[in-house]
Amino acid sequence: MDGSEQMSKRQLQALQTRENLLNAGRAVFLEKGFQKATMTQINKLAHTGYGTAYVYFKNKDDLFTELMETIMQKMYDVAGLPFHPRTKEEAYAQILKQTRLFMQSALEEKEMMKVVKEAIGVSAIVKEKWNSIRARFISGITKDIQFVQDAGLAIERFDAALIAKGWFYMNEQVMWDLVLGEIEEDLDAVSENLSELYAGGLYK
Template identity: 40%
Template sequence: MTNKEEVQDKRHLRSIKTKQKLLQAAREIFLTEGFQKATISQIIKKAEVGYGTAYVHFSGKEEILIVLMDHVMEKFYQIAEVSFSPSSKEEAHDIILSQAMDFLKMAETERNMLQLFEQSIGISSSISAKWNSIREKFIQRISEDIAYAQKYGLAKAELNHKLVARGWFYTNEMYLWEIVRNEQQGTVEEIAKTITAVYTGGLYQMNE
């Protein structure tokens, strides 16, 4: 490695560390102050970095929160990305139930950050747009799973897989926010089993 490459490598590492310091500081400030009251100045001070350096990485608090949203929602998306290649309706049901359970349990685990996201979605148009893009990413993945099940004769072929996917995600999202607000009726297990039974019963004709 040349001296020039070593210098570039050190700068890159410093840049990564600075960005991580800003994200960690922002997380703490957001959870303490709330999105609306939190300021970029508070975040920069907490992170102990220079103003000029901070603005190299982020244009403001909204951009920082969007990155934090990506970090948290990636955990949810890993659940959606579980391999879906069932050979029977029963197997499809079990995979979907497991995903619904894990998705809603993650809502419990990430309750504080999700409360922050819900608050910011109602305040910031850019955060709201970000949530919509996250939603569409999930719907697209679910749609692919439904199309797979239809292709192999497990699910009703006459149903529009994109519309079904949208309905299934919205159902999960509704319960996610109820869990985040501590407003849910019943346990996570009961909710997951109930919505999975209704969903698969209609799409997969589980009663046959």
């Protein structure tokens, strides 16, 4: 076996160890919550050597932000759906579909999203990560609004970036309310109300 093959094997082992730590982290965070979870618990559950977790992650905050990317992937996929409507009706139908899928994705990860909410409140690193996630969504929504404005479907005088922020923050708050059980899980009603409010104000 030559050096390149040995390196490849070592890299694969490192990737597997990292994956094991992330899986263990998810399990520990779900059981203990963010504040009570420790790297020692994660290391033990992953069956890795003492301190191995610190080779891959600076601390539990760092590991948690990696988990957040995985959790948010479904939502990124929803936000990344093509948006090129030719009519107001087409736009509304797509907005309604995306809004429902966004909320549904959060509910599918309900228990983990509760931990995310807790972590945002106590960790500056996680809060910064959430802000970068927000920025990614808002950027995409801004482009969608600019498209429909350019197409003559939406009111041109509106500031696309400002409307995008307002739309995302409204969805985010409702998403947290759904995850925390503060409003009923009637996704159809929630999605229809939000979408009609948004489309009714933005579109001509």
